Amino acid sequence: xxxxxxxxxxxxxxxxxxxxxxxxxxxxxxxxxxxxxxxxxxxxxxxxxxxxxxxxxxxxxxxxxxxxxxxxxxxxxxxxxxxxxxxxxxxxxxxxxxxxxxxxxxxxxxxxxxxxxxxxxxxxxxxxxxxxxxxxxxxxxxxxxxxxxxxxxxxxxxxxxxxxxxxxxxxxxxxxxxxxxxxxxxxxxxxxxxxxxxxxxxxxxxxxxxxxxxxxxxxxxxxxxxxxxxxxxxxxxxxxxxxxxxxxxxxxxxxxxxxxxxxxxxxxxxxxxxxxxxxxxxxxxxxxxxxxxxxxxxxxxxxxxxxxxxxx
Amino acid sequence: xxxxxxxxxxxxxxxxxxxxxxxxxxxxxxxxxxxxxxxxxxxxxxxxxxxxxxxxxxxxxxxxxxxxxxxxxxxxxxxxxxxxxxxxxxxxxxxxxxxxxxxxxxxxxxxxxxxxxxxxxxxxxxxxxxxxxxxxxxxxxxxxxxxxxxxxxxxxxxxxxxxxxxxxxxxxxxxxxxxxxxxxxxxxxxxxxxxxxxxxxxxxxxxxxxxxxxxxxxxxxxxxxxxxxxxxxxxxxxxxxxxxxxxxxxxxxxxxxxxxxxxxxxxxxxxxxxxxxxxxxxxxxxxxxxxxxxxxxxxxxxxxxxxxxxxxxxxxxxxxxxxxxxxxxxxxxxxxxxxxxxxxxxxxxxxxxxxxxxxxxxxxxxxxxxx
Numbered sequence: 001x002x003x004x005x006x007x008x009x010x011x012x013x014x015x016x017x018x019x020x021x022x023x024x025x026x027x028x029x030x031x032x033x034x035x036x037x038x039x040x041x042x043x044x045x046x047x048x049x050x051x052x053x054x055x056x057x058x059x060x061x062x063x064x065x066x067x068x069x070x071x072x073x074x075x076x077x078x079x080x081x082x083x084x085x086x087x088x089x090x091x092x093x094x095x096x097x098x099x100x101x102x103x104x105x106x107x108x109x110x111x112x113x114x115x116x117x118x119x120x121x122x123x124x125x126x127x128x129x130x131x132x133x134x135x136x137x138x139x140x141x142x143x144x145x146x147x148x149x150x151x152x153x154x155x156x157x158x159x160x161x162x163x164x165x166x167x168x169x170x171x172x173x174x175x176x177x178x179x180x181x182x183x184x185x186x187x188x189x190x191x192x193x194x195x196x197x198x199x200x201x202x203x204x205x206x207x208x209x210x211x212x213x214x215x216x217x218x219x220x221x222x223x224x225x226x227x228x229x230x231x232x233x234x235x236x237x238x239x240x241x242x243x244x245x246x247x248x249x250x251x252x253x254x255x256x257x258x259x260x261x262x263x264x265x266x267x268x269x270x271x272x273x274x275x276x277x278x279x280x281x282x283x284x285x286x287x288x289x290x291x292x293x294x295x296x297x298x299x300x301x302x303x304x305x306x307x308x309x310x311x312x
Numbered sequence: 313x314x315x316x317x318x319x320x321x322x323x324x325x326x327x328x329x330x331x332x333x334x335x336x337x338x339x340x341x342x343x344x345x346x347x348x349x350x351x352x353x354x355x356x357x358x359x360x361x362x363x364x365x366x367x368x369x370x371x372x373x374x375x376x377x378x379x380x381x382x383x384x385x386x387x388x389x390x391x392x393x394x395x396x397x398x399x400x401x402x403x404x405x406x407x408x409x410x411x412x413x414x415x416x417x418x419x420x421x422x423x424x425x426x427x428x429x430x431x432x433x434x435x436x437x438x439x440x441x442x443x444x445x446x447x448x449x450x451x452x453x454x455x456x457x458x459x460x461x462x463x464x465x466x467x468x469x470x471x472x473x474x475x476x477x478x479x480x481x482x483x484x485x486x487x488x489x490x491x492x493x494x495x496x497x498x499x500x501x502x503x504x505x506x507x508x509x510x511x512x513x514x515x516x517x518x519x520x521x522x523x524x525x526x527x528x529x530x531x532x533x534x535x536x537x538x539x540x541x542x543x544x545x546x547x548x549x550x551x552x553x554x555x556x557x558x559x560x561x562x563x564x565x566x567x568x569x570x571x572x573x574x575x576x577x578x579x580x581x582x583x584x585x586x587x588x589x590x591x592x593x594x595x596x597x598x599x600x601x602x603x604x605x606x607x608x609x610x611x612x613x614x615x616x617x618x619x620x621x622x623x624x625x626x627x628x629x630x631x632x633x634x635x636x637x638x639x640x641x642x643x644x645x646x647x648x649x650x651x652x653x654x655x656x657x658x659x660x661x662x663x664x665x666x667x668x669x670x671x672x673x674x675x676x677x678x679x680x681x682x683x
Contacts, residue, residue, distance in 0.1 A: 032432060032495040035425055035463035039387055039416040048413040063401060129399045134458060137361055137391035138414045139383045 046144040049135075053152030057118045058159075066121070073114045074160060077107055081164035085171025096172055096182075100189025101270035103168065104161045104196055108257045111200060112225040114160055115153075119204030120217030122153055128212035132310050146303045153201035161193035188268040196260045199292060200225075202299025203256055209306050228255035240275035249280040253291050262288045315340050315466050315498045316360060320369035323355050323522070330355035332522040333369065338500065342492045344509035344516040344530075345502040352522040353502045354394070357468050361386055374465055387416060390459030390467035390497075394474060397455060400444025404435055404454045407443060408461050415462035422461075429457045432495070433487060449480035456487065460497065467491060469501040473508060485512045540587040542598055545608035553607045554583045560601040561587060566594060589614075 052061070058074075059067030081103065088096050104111060126132050135145055169186040173179065207224060208217040232255040239247040252258040252274055264270035266285025271277055280288055316338040323331040330352045347353050358364040360373050362382020371378045373385045398407060405426055412422035430439045433453040438446070443454060452472060459467050472488060473481045489512050491497050503509055509516055510530055518525040542557070550556040554570075561568050567588035587598055602609050 033428060034496070035417070035421065037421050038418060039462070040418060041387070041416050042383060044418075045414045045416055048410075052410060052413075061406070066401075125399055130393070130395050130397045131399060133393050134391075134397055134411060135414060136363060137386060137389075137393075138411075139387045139416060140414065141383070 042139045042141070042144060045138065045140045046148045049140070049145065049148035050152045050155075053122050053149055054155050057122060057152065057156035069117050070114065073110055073117075074163065077110050077160055078164045078167055080107065081167040081171070085167060085175070088177075089171060089175040092175070094177060096168060096177070096185075098168070099270060100165050100168060100185040101192045101264045101268050102273065103164055103189065104193050105257060105261050105264075105273050107164075108229070109226075111157065111161060111196070112222060115157060115200050115204040115225070116218045116221035118156060119153055119201070119221055120208040120211075120214045122149055123205055123209045124212055124214045124217045127209065127310060128214065132307065142304055142307045146300065146307055150201060150205060150300060150303065153205055154197045157197035157200050158194060161197060162190060165189045165193060185269075188264075188270070192260065192264045192268050192270065195263060195292065196257075198296055199256055199260065202296050202303075206299045206302050206306075209303055225256065229257050231255070232258050236275050240278070245276060245278045248274050248276070248278040249284050252280065253288065256295075259288060259292055259295075263292060313340065314338060314372075314375075315343075316371070316373055316500065318356075318369065318371040321356075321359065321366050321371050322368045323352075323359060323364070324367045330522050331359070331366075334519065334522065334524055335369075336517060336524065336527065338517070339515065340498045341514035342489065342499045342501065342512055344513035345500055345519065346504065346506055346509060346516060347502070347519040347525075348504055351504075351519050353519065354470065355522075356519070357391070357470060357500075357502070360468065361389065361391060387462075388465045390462065390464035392455045392459040392467065392469045392472060394470040394502075396451065398443045398451055401442055403442055404430060404439040404446075404450075404457070408454065408458050411458040412461040417462055425461050425463065426457075429461045430454075432490075433457045433460070434483070448475050449477075449483065452476060452480070452484055453487075456484075456491075460491065460495070464497060466498045466500065469499060471502055471504075473503065473505070481508065488512050540589050540594065540598065540612060540614060542585045542587055542602075542612050543583055543610040544602055544605075545610060547605075547607055550605055550607060553605070554585060556605050557601060557607065558585055560605060561585075561598065564597050564601065566590075566597055 055061050058070045059065075084096060084098055098106065126135070132145075136142065140148075165186065168189075169182060172182045172186075203224065204221050207220045211217050211220070232251055235251045236248045236258075239245065239251060249262065252262045258274065261270070261273045262280045263285060265272035265274075265277075265279030266282055266288060270279075272279025314337050316336060318334055318336045321331055321334045321336075322329070334352070334356070345353055345356070355364070359366050359371055359378055362373075362378045362385050365379060374388055376385045376388075378385060408426040408430060409422045412425055413419065417425060430436075430453075433456050435450060435453050435457070438450065443451065446454070452475075456469070456472065459469070469488065473484050476484055485508055488499055488501055492499050492514075501509070501512065506516075513530050515527070515529050517527045544553045544557050546553040558568050558570075569586045569588075570582050570584065587594065589595070598612065599609075
């Protein structure tokens with residue numbers, strides 16, 4: 001980067017050699033300087049957007065006020081894990097009272113709140129303040145934007161859900177519980193929250209990207225998550241009452257959290273949270289996986305379509 | 313070298329034709345793109361950024377094809393949208409740094425360039441405050457800064473003076489001019505106001521209904537019709553100095569007019585004479601006439617006619633039909649021609665003074681809308 005003389009710049013100065021040395025009589029040169037450094041392109045821009053969005057989900061790089069809610073939710077999410085560990089260590093049990101795969105399901109309301117608050121924060125603002133065209137007038141494409149936002153949201157949820165699982169694991173090891181058992185459970189738990197993070201991020205972002213109004217986004221995400229879970233739970237309860245236990249595993253397909261729970265109980269050795277623990281077996285579990293894949297891919301596709309439309 | 317070149321560029325939507333076989337060649341410098349709302353300006357910008365495929369025809373920006381090299385174009389081009397595009401809860405610095413990184417600048421370079429660019433557009437201490445508290449003028453500066461932060465070779469500015477008061481408008485236009493003269497960055501600026509482009513642009517392109525109405529240098533529009541505003545004092549010998557000077561000048565065969573309004577619509581004194589400049593001798597003639605009458609010279613300043621006046625005569629003669637193509641600029645009469653009044657009255661370069669007056673009055677409010 002070399003300073004460029006300002007005096008006597010004729011139109012068409014761009015053709016002048018960029019590195020032209022300043023004239024000897026120029027003492028204070030605060031003129032325009034050209035940038036000759038590297039331009040790192042699409043992949044770098046995508047990474048930058050990812051890290052900015054991930055930080056933004058926890059209020060980092062934003063006002064102090066926007067840090068309150070995410071940090072509070074992290075606290076609420078981790079506190080029970082800490083208590084469980086403390087109790088387990090103190091009472092010297094040979095098993096944690098809560099399965100690794102079950103923890104996130106129990107605290108699903110907290111995760112739901114986090115998604116509802118942060119997904120609209122991540123995408124509605126760009127829509128509302130019409131910042132989106134500024135992104136698309138730069139090297140990144142629609143898919144880069146969607147991938148970065150999707151990955152950032154999923155990572156943010158993963159951090160929220162994986163931290164307490166990690167606390168449980170560390171606590172279990174400190175309590176000298178069986179290492180092999182705990183490590184297996186921990187791995188299953190991590191996989192389960194990873195699946196949950198991706199699904200919740202997709203659902204949250206699609207709903208949030210529909211509206212530039214953040215408030216609507218928050219309400220809609222909460223509504224979708226709680227109503228679907230409520231409806232599924234009620235249906236499963238009725239099925240259980242009437243002895244139609246075969247239906248329970250199929251009903252579970254219709255809400256995100258029971259979907260994750262079903263995949264967990266089918267493949268990850270989790271105890272199903274469904275009434276009577278009638279979770280899907282491996283055969284029905286394949287259907288669960290299919291639905292899961294369709295939902296995540298569908299969310300991605302819808303987001304790309306949405307941003308094709310709003311771009312510029 | 314051309315910055316933007318389009319060839320038979322068309323863009324059709326199911327129900328409207330936004331661009332119709334538009335062929336343009338835009339050289340480095342400041343180019344004004346003028347057109348009424350819906351003339352196809354925004355569509356053209358979208359195509360130039362490689363974000364929207366053309367229905368037919370070709371376009372190249374900085375020698376890169378828009379259809380296949382959109383990413384490379386967007387790395388070298390800056391874009392300032394017409395609408396508000398700034399999040400209110402972050403500071404200008406944070407926002408512009410983020411946008412610089414989105415353009416591919418490494419973190420340290422992004423910060424350095426942001427500080428530089430914000431200073432160049434005239435934002436100082438306030439750049440650390442949230443954008444929400446900025447005035448419209450400051451917001452426009454931030455928008456310009458984010459378009460310049462990655463040191464593009466070309467910036468596309470969509471209605472940069474929208475919503476600004478006259479002072480802010482002047483400042484923004486000055487800034488745009490500097491983007492080219494000081495920063496060496498070519499500029500394509502759109503506006504639906506002709507009046508403000510003539511001070512800023514080297515070249516003006518007028519489109520209407522997606523077709524090219526006219527493309528020529530601003531000098532062709534205005535300089536050939538330069539006039540001189542002269543104001544003199546009275547003296548004992550000449551109680552009405554203005555009238556005396558007018559008589560003397562007209563006696564010397566120089567066209568003189570008075571105007572009730574300035575070109576920007578503000579009322580003016582009848583004491584100001586507008587002298588048609590036909591070459592350097594005119595200045596001497598005015599000086600000699602004033603000196604000869606023994607009057608005091610209050611002011612003598614160069615004025616340019618407004619582009620709008622040129623269009624006014626164009627439309628008066630060629631008709632307002634969008635497809636009409638006015639004469640190409642090279643055919644205009646030479647500047648130094650001795651008797652401007654005798655030139656063809658429909659030539660854009662020379663107008664009857666009465667027409668100028670009419671045009672000035674027409675321009676009330678300072679706007680020079682094409683339509």
